[in-house]
Amino acid sequence: MTALRLYNTRTRRKEVFEPLEPGQARVYTCGPTVYAPQHIGNLVAYLFADQLKRALLAEGLRVTHVINITDVGHLTSDADTGEDKLEKQAAATGRSAAEIAAQYTAQWKRDCERVGCLEADVYCKATEHIAEQIELVRTLEAKGYTYRIDDGIYFDTSRFPHYAEFARLKLDEQKAGARIGDVPGKRAPADFGLWKFASPGVKRQQEWDSPWGRGFPGWHVECSAMSVKYLGANFDIHTGGVDHIPVHHTNEIAQSECALGIHPWVRYWMHTEFMELRGEKISKSKGHTLVLDDLAARGFEPLAFRYFVLQAHYRQQQTFSFEALEAAATGYGRLLLQAMEVRDAPGEADPERIAPLRERFRDAVRDDLNAPQALALAHEVARDSALPAPERRALLLEFDAFLGLDLARAVPRQAESESDPAIDARVAEREAARTARDFARADRIRDELAAEGIAIEDTPSGPRWRRSR
RNA sequence: GGCGGCGUAGCCAAGUGGUAAGGCACGGGACUGCAAAUCCCUGAUCACCGGUUCGAAUCCGGUCGCCGCCUCCA
Incomplete structure (x- = not known):
């Protein structure tokens, strides 16, 4: 050890x-x-x-x-x-x-x-x-x-x-x-x-x-x-x-x-170390005043920023950009989704099976807080279909005690469905057109909504929509 | 001018002597009426030059570039 x-x-x-x-x-x-x-x-x-x-x-x-x-x-x-x-x-x-x-x-x-x-x-x-x-x-x-x-x-x-x-x-x-x-x-x-x-x-x-x-x-x-x-x-x-x-x-x-x-x-x-913005230190005196609310206004949840920060070691300068934050947000969303899939799986984790992965994670953290490696291991576990769900769940929750990414949360952003009478009605209208195999009309409604920043996703349990960034 | 750090695939980045983690994007595939979402697959020899070594992204020297501190900022 x-x-x-x-x-x-x-x-x-x-x-x-x-x-x-x-x-x-x-x-x-x-x-x-x-x-x-x-x-x-x-x-x-x-x-x-x-x-x-x-x-x-x-x-x-x-x-x-x-x-x-x-x-x-x-x-x-x-x-x-x-x-x-x-x-x-x-x-x-x-x-x-x-x-x-x-x-x-x-x-x-x-x-x-x-x-x-x-x-x-x-x-x-x-x-x-x-x-x-x-x-x-x-x-x-x-x-x-x-x-x-x-x-x-x-x-x-x-x-x-x-x-x-x-x-x-x-x-x-x-x-x-x-x-x-x-x-x-x-x-x-x-x-x-x-x-x-x-x-x-x-x-x-x-x-x-x-x-x-x-x-x-x-x-x-x-x-x-x-x-x-x-x-x-x-x-x-x-x-x-x-x-x-x-x-x-x-x-x-x-x-x-x-x-x-x-x-x-x-x-x-x-x-x-400092985070850099456009190739220089983020600095109040240089007029850089990007705050968390500015990220939120662009649709980025605070924990996506945490995920972004965890991607780099604390003693390394990290370059911030919205492109990089976007990548982090997407990666974080998928990790949440994978964590959610195993959340309610029945059964107990086999301690023997968990031990090696747990040690690898601890080793990463113990080596001067190597968060990027720890995060990488979380991804490895999350998408390892060969690992039974109870084992994945147990490991992810344990990892999250360090990562702090709220992997136990009930509903990831990706799985959220919003509600708005006007939009719901048009989504229903499209669904009716689809049922009637009037795809031209269905697609037109989808395009109109897309132009307004509304993305439709068809799922086995019916369509749902969310606002895209 | 002094001191310190960095330069790894399009982007964010781990790895610091044994033959390149992870995330995102791109491309291909599955699924779909078509998409989206999701899932699977796929890419780099590590700024450049020279040296040490059986072997270097990883050590040493040099070059170029970038960042920080020395002046408020985490």
């Missing part, structure tokens, strides 16, 4: 996963910054975390999963300049920062649920953990890791010798001037804000009192403060997008390890 192996960014290797506490895994996922809608690229990160969680559960582990919601302090630049994203959005729309955060948090949660993500145990907001963040900064200050400049309290990266290790940074070789608008007084470009002072004369919607004066926390502090609060000073896995490696996670590690005196603070770091 193989063990669950995960690719650890920290060591750049696949490693056997061993939780700190036997039987219990603790996972923290870097969640959304809720100043704008979460697009389908963002969703990929949560779908990855969901794969991880399901794989851990399949190993029989209890999983405590925490996701943060960034609703303050995320500036438009990581160089500690620029505006706070929430404040900026509030100013632009005339709405309150809290209102904006609530709206996009709800949208994000709903979309995660629609693509089949299991709920997290804790969703924690940065604004509700200001005291914890201040406490963390105080600890760092007491240990001498901070310095104060006009703009705020900063972390002194020169005090942390391991700073460049995690992201394998070569700080002195990074392009000079790449950081635009650096903060005056910062001792090194990599130093980052822990507590930012509210600018004199500027009234922020979100600001709090602190030992250093009124202001707001730096973006990185929240993750350190909240993860430690809910998962303990030392926990198992921290996930996020690959873009977080050089700055956000590097800074989290610096402040956490210095404050806690633990190394490694988090044992396994896992990162998702």
Whole structure:
């Protein structure tokens, strides 16, 4: 029996996963910054975390999963300049920062649920953990890791010798001037804000009192403060997008390890690659705002998007296109249909017969979450007519605990029949013509309906229709 | 300029030393009055050049192309 192996960014290797506490895994996922809608690229990160969680559960582990919601302090630049994203959005729309955060948090949660993500145990907001963040900064200050400049309290990266290790940074070789608008007084470009002072004369919607004066926390502090609060000073896995490696996670590690005196603070770091659109990263700042509802508007159900994502490995950039999504949707529909066919088959599965296929599936999942291989095996089982229906059913349902494709659902989209009096009448009219062997008339009615986007399917139990895309 | 990743059939993509998963599309077949839906069958020597090896898509070197990070984004 193989063990669950995960690719650890920290060591750049696949490693056997061993939780700190036997039987219990603790996972923290870097969640959304809720100043704008979460697009389908963002969703990929949560779908990855969901794969991880399901794989851990399949190993029989209890999983405590925490996701943060960034609703303050995320500036438009990581160089500690620029505006706070929430404040900026509030100013632009005339709405309150809290209102904006609530709206996009709800949208994000709903979309995660629609693509089949299991709920997290804790969703924690940065604004509700200001005291914890201040406490963390105080600890760092007491240990001498901070310095104060006009703009705020900063972390002194020169005090942390391991700073460049995690992201394998070569700080002195990074392009000079790449950081635009650096903060005056910062001792090194990599130093980052822990507590930012509210600018004199500027009234922020979100600001709090602190030992250093009124202001707001730096973006990185929240993750350190909240993860430690809910998962303990030392926990198992921290996930996020690959873009977080050089700055956000590097800074989290610096402040956490210095404050806690633990190394490694988090044992396994896992990162998702980006989904590409038209040959480039899907990015809010490039005007890409494709959201799940946009896919739904084109007739794609959310789980078809999940199926699409499962087709590629999480550490591989995947190219999104509607053509590719269409292919995924079709494949998913057929898989559902095949699963439905064996759903009510009488009889029990023979354990001996199931075992080898079950092991192959587990091996795929255990090899750093190889979802594409796992999915391929599901297809293999689904269409293997040599395998009795009870065996197929048992395997597919078991596979679905990881895939999350709702293979147990009663009615796949393909088998759905819609109802509309006007259309039903014309379908009946065509059926009458067919019975009378007036095929010219029958075909004319079918063509007319097709022109309106209605597809007729003749089945042994009579005709049915559905709207085609 | 520095660092990292990728380049597998028309498309989305697994595989990382032993002779190319899976999905979709295309083509053929079954079924159908004809279609649709469904089912079955069918395709690639793995960007290019050179090297290591009994053997490479898989290792090494080089070339070309693409993507990401270094500056907000999962």
